[in-house]
Amino acid sequence: MSSHPPTHSDTADRMRERIATELDRGRRRSQGLTVDALDEEELTAQHSPLMSPLVWDLAHVGNYEEQWLVRAAAGQEALRPDIDILYDAFENPRADRVSLPLLSPREAQDYNARVRSRVLDALERAPMEGGSPLLGSGFVYHMVIQHEHQHDETMLATHQLRSGDPVLAGAADPAPVVRTEPPRGEVLVEAGPFTMGTSDDPWAYDNERPAHTVDLPAFWIDASAVTNAAYLEFMSDGGYDDPRWWTEEGWNWRLSSGKQAPAFWSRTGDRWFRRRFGLLEPVPAHEPVQHVSFHEAQAYACWAGKRLPTEAEWEKAVRHDPATGAAQRFPWGWEEPGERHANLGQRTLRPAPAGAFPAGVSPRGVWQSLGDVWEWTSTAFAGYPGFRAFPYPEYSEVFFNGQYRVLRGGSWATHPTSVRATFRNWDFPSRRQVFAGFRCARDAGEAE
Known part of the structure; x- marks a missing residue:
C-alpha cells in the first residue's frame, strides 16, 4: 500500500470511476422499468393523463444526457437535434406526449446507447476540478445521474397507476x-x-x-x-x-x-x-x-x-x-x-x-x-x-x-x-x- 497522499489526478480518477458506475446504475434501472418489464404496447400507452408514456421517459433521459454531457460538457455536435422538441418537458404537457411521434422502444434504446458511448469516451478526459462551474467537482455529471433516477421514480409512479398484472420483480x-x-x-x-x-x-x-x-x-x-x-x-x-x-x-x-x-x-x-x-x-x-x-x-x-x-x-x-x-x-x-x-x-x-x-x-x-x-x-x-x-x-x-x-x-x-x-x-x-x-x-x- 502506498504511503503517499492521493494526488489531484488520483482524486479525479476516483470521481470519474464513481460517475461511470452511477451512470450505469441509473441506466440499468431505467431499462428494468421499461423494456425489461413491459411490451411495446404497454410502453407506448398512456396509463394516466398525469404521467408520460414510459417510452417518452426512456428517450427523455437519453436526450437530457446528450444535451448536458455530450453538447454542453464535451462540446460535441448533437446526435439528434431533431428530437429535442419531442422530449422537452416544458413544451409538451404529460397528457399530450402520447400523440407525439416518439422514438419506439428499440429506437430509444439505440439512441441512448449511442449517447452513453460518447459520454463515457468524453468522461476519460473531462476535468473534475477547477474550470467552469458546470464541470467543477463533476456537477453536471451528478445532475444528469440524479435526473435519470428521478425519472425512474416517476416511472414507478406510472407503474403504480397502470392496470393489469404485476410485472415488477419483488412486488x-x-x-x-x-x-x-x-x-x-x-x-x-x-x-x-x-x-x-x-x-x-x-x-x-x-x-x-x-x-x-x-x-x-x-x-x-x-x-x-x-x-x-x-x-x-x-x-x-x-x-x-x-x-x-x-x-x-x-x-x-x-x-x-x-x-x-x-x-x-x-x-x-x-x-x-x-x-x-x-x-x-x-x-x-x-x-x-x-x-x-x-x-x-x-x-x-x-x-x-x-x-x-x-x-x-x-x-x-x-x-x-x-x-x-x-x-x-x-x-x-x-x-x-x-x-x-x-x-x-x-x-x-x-x-x-x-x-x-x-x-x-x-x-x-x-x-x-x-x-x-x-x-x-x-x-x-x-x-x-x-x-x-x-x-x-x-x-x-x-x-x-x-x-x-x-x-x-x-x-x-x-x-x-x-x-x-x-x-x-x-x-x-x-x-x-x-x-x-x-x-x-x-x-x-x-x-x-
Missing part, C-alpha cells in the same frame, strides 16, 4: 425487517439558529443553495411519520366528512374529487386493502401512510391537534446536531446511505414499518426521515435568500410561483444519490400519485 417482497419497537411521541427541537441548505455539496441543486442561517422558535415534531393505523383512526372518526379539519382550498378539493381514502385504497366489509403494483393486499398497519395529498395531510394534522412542519423545521429536526451545532449531510452524519440507514433505491417496493433502521435516526431522535415516504411540509416552494438559478431556470426557478408545496426526505423509490437532508422536492397540493406521506409538528408550549 410481494416483505419490507426490511431491521426494526425495533415503533417510536412513539414527539421530539422537542429547542429554539435557536441552524444552518439551512448548502453552499458546497457537489451533488446539490440550485434550490438547495446557498447555506443560510435560520432562527426558529422551539417546536415539537413527531418521532416517526404518520402510519396507516393512525390515519385509519382519522378516517374512522369521519375526518373526510368534517370540514372543520380542512382548509377552504382543501375542502373544495375533497368535495370536487370525492376522495374518502388514500389513493389506491379500497374497502371490503370492514377491512381496507391497497393495490400496489397490481397486487391487492391488506393495508399494513405499521407502515407510513403514502399516496396522500397535501390537503389530506393537512386535514389529519388539524384533526390530531397539530400542523404540518415548515420546511425549515423539518430540516433542523433532521440534520442539526444540538451537541455540536453542526448541520449534517444526512440524519445519521456524513456516511453515504447504506442498507442499514434507510429504505431507499427501490430495494423493496413499499415503505418499511415504523421503527426500522435505528442506524438512521437523527441526533434529536427523528426516525426514518430519509426514505420510505416523501413528507409534505407546509412551505410553498421558493428560492432561498441569495438564490441563483444554475445551470438553467427551468429546473427550479420557474416553479417559484406559490402553487407548489415542498416535500422532504425521499421515498423508498428514491435513489441514494438523489437524496440528502437538504434535498427539496415539490408538487401540487392535490397530487397523490407520488410516494408521499407526512409527519406532524406543533408549537412548543402547547398543551400535550
Whole structure:
C-alpha cells in the first residue's frame, strides 16, 4: 500500500470511476422499468393523463444526457437535434406526449446507447476540478445521474397507476425487517439558529443553495411519520366528512374529487386493502401512510391537534446536531446511505414499518426521515435568500410561483444519490400519485 497522499489526478480518477458506475446504475434501472418489464404496447400507452408514456421517459433521459454531457460538457455536435422538441418537458404537457411521434422502444434504446458511448469516451478526459462551474467537482455529471433516477421514480409512479398484472420483480417482497419497537411521541427541537441548505455539496441543486442561517422558535415534531393505523383512526372518526379539519382550498378539493381514502385504497366489509403494483393486499398497519395529498395531510394534522412542519423545521429536526451545532449531510452524519440507514433505491417496493433502521435516526431522535415516504411540509416552494438559478431556470426557478408545496426526505423509490437532508422536492397540493406521506409538528408550549 502506498504511503503517499492521493494526488489531484488520483482524486479525479476516483470521481470519474464513481460517475461511470452511477451512470450505469441509473441506466440499468431505467431499462428494468421499461423494456425489461413491459411490451411495446404497454410502453407506448398512456396509463394516466398525469404521467408520460414510459417510452417518452426512456428517450427523455437519453436526450437530457446528450444535451448536458455530450453538447454542453464535451462540446460535441448533437446526435439528434431533431428530437429535442419531442422530449422537452416544458413544451409538451404529460397528457399530450402520447400523440407525439416518439422514438419506439428499440429506437430509444439505440439512441441512448449511442449517447452513453460518447459520454463515457468524453468522461476519460473531462476535468473534475477547477474550470467552469458546470464541470467543477463533476456537477453536471451528478445532475444528469440524479435526473435519470428521478425519472425512474416517476416511472414507478406510472407503474403504480397502470392496470393489469404485476410485472415488477419483488412486488410481494416483505419490507426490511431491521426494526425495533415503533417510536412513539414527539421530539422537542429547542429554539435557536441552524444552518439551512448548502453552499458546497457537489451533488446539490440550485434550490438547495446557498447555506443560510435560520432562527426558529422551539417546536415539537413527531418521532416517526404518520402510519396507516393512525390515519385509519382519522378516517374512522369521519375526518373526510368534517370540514372543520380542512382548509377552504382543501375542502373544495375533497368535495370536487370525492376522495374518502388514500389513493389506491379500497374497502371490503370492514377491512381496507391497497393495490400496489397490481397486487391487492391488506393495508399494513405499521407502515407510513403514502399516496396522500397535501390537503389530506393537512386535514389529519388539524384533526390530531397539530400542523404540518415548515420546511425549515423539518430540516433542523433532521440534520442539526444540538451537541455540536453542526448541520449534517444526512440524519445519521456524513456516511453515504447504506442498507442499514434507510429504505431507499427501490430495494423493496413499499415503505418499511415504523421503527426500522435505528442506524438512521437523527441526533434529536427523528426516525426514518430519509426514505420510505416523501413528507409534505407546509412551505410553498421558493428560492432561498441569495438564490441563483444554475445551470438553467427551468429546473427550479420557474416553479417559484406559490402553487407548489415542498416535500422532504425521499421515498423508498428514491435513489441514494438523489437524496440528502437538504434535498427539496415539490408538487401540487392535490397530487397523490407520488410516494408521499407526512409527519406532524406543533408549537412548543402547547398543551400535550
